[in-house]
Amino acid sequence: MSKRRAATHPCLVVCPPGLESVVSDELADLGIRTLRSSKGAVSADMTTRQLYAANVFLRCATRILVRVAGFTVRTFADLERRIAEVDWDDWIGAGDSPRFRVTSRNSELWHDGAVTQRFEAALGTPVEGAREQLVVVRAVNDRFTVSVDSSGAPLHERGWRQAIAKAPLRxxxxxxxxxxxxxxxxxxxxxxxxxxxxxxxxxxxxxxxxxxAAGRELAxxxxxxxxxxxxxxxxxxxxxxxxxxxxxxxxxxxxxxxxxxxxxxxxxxxxxxxxxxxxxxxxxxxxxxxxxxxxxxxxxxxxxxxxxxxxxxxxxxxxxxxxxxxxxxxxxxxxxxxxxxxxxxxxxxxxxxxxxxxxxxxxxxxxxxxxxx
Ligand SMILES: C[S@@+](CC[C@H](N)C(=O)[O-])C[C@H]1O[C@@H](n2cnc3c(N)ncnc32)[C@H](O)[C@@H]1O
Structure with a gap:
């Protein structure tokens, strides 16, 4: 991340619903203060080191998203302009393939597919075989939040559980x-x-x-x-x-x-x-x-x-x-x-x-x- 960037990143730690307070305690152990908690997610500002450490040490989280843009738009022309303003070069490597997960609620730009298409037009479509970088786009009441996933495969997939008995827990x-x-x-x-x-x-x-998550290929x-x-x-x-x-x-x-x-x-x-x-x-x-x-x-x-x-x-x-x-x-x-x-x-x-x-x-x-x- 370049020097221009703020010292902390606004992050959303996604977790199984019900584990928010446990994740907040885990974050506190890493010196990270929870700002807000909602169902299945905890938000916090993290330095780059804290972001890396949280990915590696949190036991109860699913993934950590980093917010890279937030804006209010009601037309596709404005959305395209805002997409072009984001510093994508910090987050998506030249050979990597962005994958967009879009959800829109109660917004003028309600069509998830059409919104996805604007992002793909600017940044490319998923390429078979290329490493994927997940980008999560949420629109609520015309307010867009664009986040990049810092984790990759869900953090609970530690890699050792291949033999599964009945009703395994995450x-x-x-x-x-x-x-x-x-x-x-x-x-x-x-x-x-x-x-x-x-x-x-x-x-x-x-x-x-x-x-x-030691030894994992974190995003x-x-x-x-x-x-x-x-x-x-x-x-x-x-x-x-x-x-x-x-x-x-x-x-x-x-x-x-x-x-x-x-x-x-x-x-x-x-x-x-x-x-x-x-x-x-x-x-x-x-x-x-x-x-x-x-x-x-x-x-x-x-x-x-x-x-x-x-x-x-x-x-x-x-x-x-x-x-x-x-x-x-x-x-x-x-x-x-x-x-x-x-x-x-x-x-x-x-x-x-x-x-x-x-x-x-x-x-x-x-x-x-x-x-x-
Ligand atoms: C919900 S599963 C446990 C899943 C486990 N926590 C995991 O993550 O894979 C319940 C387990 O209880 C075991 N079980 C059922 N009745 C039992 C009994 N009377 N004594 C001991 N184990 C029993 C079943 O064989 C099953 O493996």
Missing amino acids: ESVAAGLLVAAGWDPTTPLVDPMCGSGTIAIEAALLAGGVAP FRFWPGFEPGTWASVAVEIQKRRTDAGDPPPIMAVDRDAGAVDSARANAERAGVADLIEWRTAPIAELARPDGTDGRPGLLVANPPWGGRLAGGDLRNLYATLGRVASEGFAGWSLGVLVADRTLARQVRPGLTEALQLELGGRQAWYLTGRLR
Whole structure:
């Protein structure tokens, strides 16, 4: 980015709906103050270094957009003039292919396709095989906001999850569950219904100080205005966090389905943390504490089935068994349960606190937490 540019970039951090407060806390840890929060997004001004660091270190975000222009227009002629005024050379490389995602609401220029066409006429159409640079255009009440995506592939696609069991959580949501339960990554963690292992793997990466997007081809690295020196200082921090991480705590992932445990372990191997996790195949009724806790309490976090083949009494029994096993074997531990039905959560344990209200795959979900006394 050129010297002419302001010291900070106006950014929008997109995240799964319900994780806004968690993302704000993550930003605060990076020294970035949240300006506003709306459903599925948090806005903040970031320096170039903060933008790079946020892409690399945020665990709960989907992508970070940088606003490059904002204007009010009601005619295509004015739109074309405004498009021509933007300093695109900072953001789109010569061989790169811009892809425009346009949404217009309540505006004179209401036709998304016609607006896209004006951008493509100025900057080119997507070229097969070329690297894509996403440009997001939003018009609301004739006010246009034009942003470039600094992330590339969604940040929750960490790359290690290829084997998928039933109803997997996004990696960003799994990380959010750990943070929202206040998990201290030096303490034990148990996921008794691990499926493809997302929660336990995210926990092991967090405990190991591994930056979730280290080694990824983040979009900003291909911008003509990319600052290698600034990036080098973020790269040093990536390494420092790894070396500063203490010994990993006991982390255990259990599922009654041996196939799920196999796929979870294969994912963990790709993530480089398979040896840090204790794997067990067992039903919830047989859940026991992991090895090596030395009596230290930790977090028991469960993402039980929401229905599927189980229904009515069977589902109630499953949730009640989880509650019984948790009280009998995990006194002093924290508990986190992700549910789609709050009355079922009462089967687990009455009096849990609503830590997060999420929207997962278009469905409402609640994350309830509490302490097992
Ligand atoms: C919603 S999935 C978990 C998904 C997981 N969080 C992920 O990201 O892949 C629920 C899991 O609970 C497991 N399960 C169902 N009943 C169980 C029981 N009685 N004991 C242990 N695991 C059970 C299923 O095999 C399934 O893998």
